[in-house]
Amino acid sequence: MRARLALPIALTAAISVAATACQSSSEAGAGPDAKTPTSASGAADYNPTPYDKLKDGGTYTTAGTFDDQGNPFNVNSTLTATRVWSWYNANAITFSPTGEVQYNPDYFSDVKVSVKGGTQKVTLTLNKKAAFNDGTPIDWTAIKATWKANNGSDKAYAASTTEGYDQITSVTRGKDDKQAVVTFQGVYASWPSLFSTFLHPKAAKVDNFNKAYVKKAHPEWGAGPYTVGKWDTHSGDITFVRNAKWWGKRGKLDKRVYVNLESTAALNAFKNGQLDYVTPGDAESLKQLKGLKGTEIRSGGSPFEYSLRFNTKSPVLGDKAVRKAIQESIDRTQIAKIQFQGLDYKEPLPGSALFYSFQKSYKDNVSAVLKYGPEQAKKELDAAGWKPGSDGIREKDGEKLEIGYTLLGDDPLGKATAGALTAMLKPVGVRLTIKKAADTDFASVLNERKFDLILSGNRSMDPFGARALCEFYCSDRESNLTGAGSPALDKEIRATADIPDLDQQAAAANKVERKALRNYALLPLFSGPSTYSVKKGLANVGATMFYSPLPETVGWEK
Structure with a gap:
């Protein structure tokens, strides 16, 4: 599954990255009586290998491309752009x-x-x-x-x-x-x-x-062990080569190549030996990749989170009662089962957009403000004036309670999730209309808020989750894609940044997040592990958690 990451956490906002994918079933491989763990996986699996144990030379090729905005400090940047940036710019911390x-x-x-x-x-x-x-x-x-x-x-x-x-x-x-x-x-x-x-x-x-890095690289402004060798703006393919002006440790690879491929094409390219790693998108993809000669599966924890975002600026979703009713109608456990089907993985439902359950600062803030309850949702919609019509779909002032759900790409899990949401909302009297868009439309859909509901995710680039509080929930931030919030809440959010102790700051951020979640504009759904199918011998690549290996340390074992 292609991860669609939308909001900045630390330095990045992101789309379609090679990290989350094979999430597994709450049933598979564990037996019907297996209990859900108390936290998601915090394990790393990336074949850590010392620099002097890597051979000199070789090429490292994966699927990926340069997104529209290549400056990772820009609000329209993505995680893919951030990762590309790191191959020809400073990695100082x-x-x-x-x-x-x-x-x-x-x-x-x-x-x-x-x-x-x-x-x-x-x-x-x-x-x-x-x-x-x-x-x-x-x-x-x-x-x-x-x-x-x-x-x-x-x-x-x-x-x-x-x-x-x-x-x-x-x-x-x-x-x-x-x-x-x-x-x-x-x-x-x-x-x-x-x-x-x-x-x-x-x-x-x-x-x-704002503009110099739009569909353009600037290697002259970069620094590091690699620089841009070839950038095909038509195909999206990128090749990085050793930088003769680099003063530090020489990069071990001759070339680092990104090939612009959709998820299905990338899977086939890996099976044909053309790529060095791929993220399996679902259980069927993982089944195809397991046991391939010369490859191995690397799977660990994931500082990713996927949330359903509500555009509060769209006409119907401007009503908080409607947003709350929709959230109460969504069985998050069933969504997780779809994502994790056929894979041996379990995690608790996520309770925060800031912290992950494997972090000590984590609190389940979602459960504090929301309970799954379709019957309660019906009562609230009744009270808000939305009455069931002859076809079961609620109406108010002659308007149907019809909400758009933007589905990006043709990923099977994405389609299954959209179908499940449609089925969950129909008995409550909400018609969900699936609006398909190409993967390439991701940035414009989000940045121009051309959606009612959309599923997207974020990857934390550092462990300081409280720092992202304003990016998710401040009403005056472009990165708050839902548009929810208020100046009064903004003031409380910003006050947390002044707390010098990280533990105390996290505690305050959790309290404020509970208030923000009561706007019912963002609903965390799942995280899942990072799972990769990788050619054997590829070092310092895989499920790295908060770690970003320096480019010069990536390569092939001797």
Whole structure:
């Protein structure tokens, strides 16, 4: 199944990524009496291999392409674009699979964090050799430019998230140009998420930030062990090659190739040996891939979540009573069974858009505000003036209670999910009309809010879930695709960002999320594992959780 990821979590908003796929059945392989675990899988499975155990050379090929907006800081960017970006731009801060911060010495030779008088300062000393491909030194001005483009002070920037950047009061030159001193208003505990990558000062100019990366790469503004070798804008295929201007560890691969293929074509290409990994989209796909000579299945946890989003700006869904009734009519357990059918995997129903059940900060906020109850939904629709018509579909003021559901692509699980939702809502008196759209229409459907209901997901790029609270629920954020919220709730949401202790901040964020979920505009449905079918010997690729292996560490075992 192609994951359709829509909202920014940390740095990314995303679509169609090679990570979630084979989710398994609540019945299969576990027996009818098997109990649902208390948390989703938090395991990683990616064949971790030291750099010196990798052979020099080889090509790594997967399905994927460059999405319309290639700047990961832009609100219209996707996870696919973020991953492509990482192959020819800085990877300065990464996280371990479980979320521990890792500084890349090829970019940051030293990092110091201090708090004095309640004010946090982060001093970033940049590698003396670090330079963009056009020769511009990577220095304090890149950190400053990245901050200015994302802090929300200039509304002309279509920034994915201002969270955290808006708590920085200054970025100044340190002892020399190679040192940036970042000063915060108060303490911002999850600051590493802000500078995991950064922009060339030219790329941070407003027109370039918004438009320069639209269907275009800018390798001259990039940096890293690889750079763009060939970019076919017609086919969408991309080839990365070693970067002669790279000062750090040499990339092990000769080439990194993305081939633009839909999920079915990608499955066949993998079976024919043309791709090095693929994500099986359902149980049948996994069955075809299991046991293929020279391949193996890698499956682990997944910091992904899929939610049903309600466009509160569409006429019927502007009524909160209607949204609540629809959510009460949806049996999330049945949706999960469809997604997990035929695979040996179980997880509890997700209760938050911020945290995952394998994280200590997680709380089941959905259950606190919503109970499955079609009969209750009928009563609420009656009270809201929606009366059953002669055909069973409710009416009010001559208007039918008819809701559109946008189905992207031809994925079998997507079709099955749409069918299940239709069947669940019909007895309550709601007609769900399936509106089909191509995968390639994903960005325009979401960004222009051309939907009533849509299923999409998000991948967390870092473990700081509370940081995403405003991106999901603030009424004044483009990234809040539902359009729900209020200035009063926005104020409560933003107040959580000022809490210096991560545990206390998470607790506050959970409380506010419960209030936000009472707008009944977003309903978490499932997460599932990350499952890959991979050619044997491919190292540092697979279910990595919060970890993003550095490009130079990806390759083939000796």
